[in-house]
Amino acid sequence: MTDQxxxxxLEETWELDEGTLTADTVLADxxxxxxxxxxxxxxxxxxxxxxxxxxxxxxxxxxxADILKLMENA
Amino acid sequence: xxxxxxxxxxxxxxxxxSSGIGKKTAxxxxxxxxxxxxxxxxxxxxxxxxxxxxxxxxxxxxxxxxKLDAIEGLIKGIVEKHGPLDGMVYSAGLGTALPLMQSKPxxxxxxxxxxxxxxxxxxxxxxxxxxxxxxxxxxxxxxCASLRGDKSKSIYSSSKSAMDSAVRCMAKExxxxxxxxxxxxxxxxxxxxxxxxxxxxxxxxxxNRELTSRQYLGIxxxxxxxxxxAFLISPAARFITGITMPVDGxxxxx
Numbered sequence: 001m002t003d004q005x006x007x008x009x010l011e012e013t014w015e016l017d018e019g020t021l022t023a024d025t026v027l028a029d030x031x032x033x034x035x036x037x038x039x040x041x042x043x044x045x046x047x048x049x050x051x052x053x054x055x056x057x058x059x060x061x062x063x064x065a066d067i068l069k070l071m072e073n074a
Numbered sequence: 075x076x077x078x079x080x081x082x083x084x085x086x087x088x089x090x091x092s093s094g095i096g097k098k099t100a101x102x103x104x105x106x107x108x109x110x111x112x113x114x115x116x117x118x119x120x121x122x123x124x125x126x127x128x129x130x131x132x133x134x135x136x137x138x139x140x141k142l143d144a145i146e147g148l149i150k151g152i153v154e155k156h157g158p159l160d161g162m163v164y165s166a167g168l169g170t171a172l173p174l175m176q177s178k179p180x181x182x183x184x185x186x187x188x189x190x191x192x193x194x195x196x197x198x199x200x201x202x203x204x205x206x207x208x209x210x211x212x213x214x215x216x217x218c219a220s221l222r223g224d225k226s227k228s229i230y231s232s233s234k235s236a237m238d239s240a241v242r243c244m245a246k247e248x249x250x251x252x253x254x255x256x257x258x259x260x261x262x263x264x265x266x267x268x269x270x271x272x273x274x275x276x277x278x279x280x281x282n283r284e285l286t287s288r289q290y291l292g293i294x295x296x297x298x299x300x301x302x303x304a305f306l307i308s309p310a311a312r313f314i315t316g317i318t319m320p321v322d323g324x325x326x327x328x
Contacts, residue, residue, distance in 0.1 A: 015175070035281075036173050039226055043176045055273055 006071050007064065009048070013040050023065040041067070049074035079308045082107035085159050085207075086307060087152065089139060089196060090166030092119035094265035095215055097126070098296035099163055099303045104128040106304060108161070111152050113137050115166075139166045139192035140184070149199040158207045161307045162200050164193045165215040169267045170233075171226040182229050189233035194240060201253055208252055213306045214241060215299070216257035218322045234259075238318045245316030254315035258302050261322035263294040291323030 007021050014037050016030075027033045038058050045051040051074050061067055086103055090096040092114035100110055104127035114120035117136040124134040133156060137148050153159065170185040193214050200206060219227050220234035238257050245255050262268055262285060272282065286292060302321045305311055320326045 013176075036225055039171065040173045040176055043172060047176075 001071075003068055006068055009044065010041075010064065010067065013037075013044050021064050023063065023068060025064045027061055027063060045070070045074075077106075078310050079106055079304050081161075081304070081308055084108045084161060085111070085157055086161035086163065087111045087113065087159055087200065088163045088165065089113045089192075090164065090215075091134075092116050092123050094165075094267070095260065095263060095296050095299045095303075096163070096165030097123045099165060099300040101126055101128070102297070102300040102304050103163075103307065104132065106308075109156075111135065111156055111159075113139070113148070113166075115139070139196065140187035142187070142191055142195050145192070145195045146199050149196070149205060153205045158205055159200055159210060160207050161211045161213075162196065163213050163215070163303055163307060164196055166192055167215065167217075168230075170230045172229060173226055174228055177229050185229045186233050186236070189230070190236040190240075193237055197240075197244060197255065201248055201251065206251075206253065209309060209312070210251075210253045211307050211309075211311070212253065212255040213303050214255070214257040215303070216259045216318055218259045218261045218320060218325050220259060220318070221320070221326050241318070242316045249315065254312065256306050256311075256314060256316065257318045258299060258306065259318050259320045259322065259326075260294055260299045261289045261320070261325040263296060263299055265296060268293060288328060289323040289325040290328070294321065294323055 003023060011018060011021055014032050016032060041058070042053045045053050049071050051070060081103055086108045088096055088100045088110055091100045091112035100112055100123060104110055107129065109131040110127060112120050112123055112134040114136060115138050120134045120136050124132055135148065135152065137144065139145065167189045168185045172181060197212060214237050216237045217234040219231040220238050223231065241255050241257050248255055299321050302319060306314065306319065
């Protein structure tokens with residue numbers, strides 16, 4: 001799966017318009033990145049990548065690239 | 075001294091007995107004299123729970139209550155071996171928290187299988203002629219979530235509401251057999267689920283502060299819930315049926 005496909009997956013999960021996110025997007029700048037979006041991310045990572053995210057790991061995410069990296073390693 | 079909640083030699087099935095509210099309930103009922111049959115999905119944990127009971131004559135089985143077709147055989151086997159039941163507590167449950175958009179049908183079904191369909195089928199099988207003694211009492215562990223709404227709780231809340239609604243109907247139908255059935259609706263209780271909540275939001279977080287301000291008696295202990303169940307499963311509660319009893323530190327009153 002390419003980075004672009006993974007980004008599209010995040011956009012779909014968070015119901016963002018296509019092209020909203022890039023690898024460099026700072027998560028704190030995304031208004032929609034709230035507690036529900038984080039919960040959605042936990043489910044996405046578990047369902048699609050078999051990764052169990054903890055609160056600490058999520059707190060450590062600064063940009064979209066940090067999430068992509070974890071998807072890559074899955 | 076008069077003991078209001080005397081369960082001496084009453085045979086009570088506790089489903090979901092390996093941890094949290096179910097396990098504390100089992101221990102409490104055994105302290106009150108009941109002979110227990112524990113059922114849980116995890117063999118090691120249910121065997122551990124068995125060792126923590128007071129008195130003797132208890133038994134433990136491991137079974138997955140979401141396998142609905144297997145429940146009839148399980149109950150039949152338990153009654154054949156241990157005799158008819160005087161009570162059943164259903165405490166098996168999944169604390170699902172999922173955003174609506176990710177609540178796909180298989181996830182809804184998965185939670186409903188454990189939280190509701192398992193309960194429903196257990197009641198159906200336990201309430202069959204020959205499987206219970208006169209005055210059988212059933213208590214399901216519901217949740218305050220069935221009475222309140224919150225983000226990510228659509229599946230969980232509706233599964234618990236389903237329990238409560240079913241109980242209101244079952245109570246009327248089962249009254250002919252002199253069976254009483256109720257649910258308890260605990261608020262946030264100090265279980266593994268709450269530990270995860272604190273881990274996620276932090277003890278000093280606004281979310282936790284907001285919760286404890288509404289649930290103004292604080293976070294419930296599993297013993298608080300077990301005590302309410304002990305009362306409802308006892309003959310002392312003989313005139314109570316078809317209700318959902320909040321055990322909620324004030325949560326649903328404000």
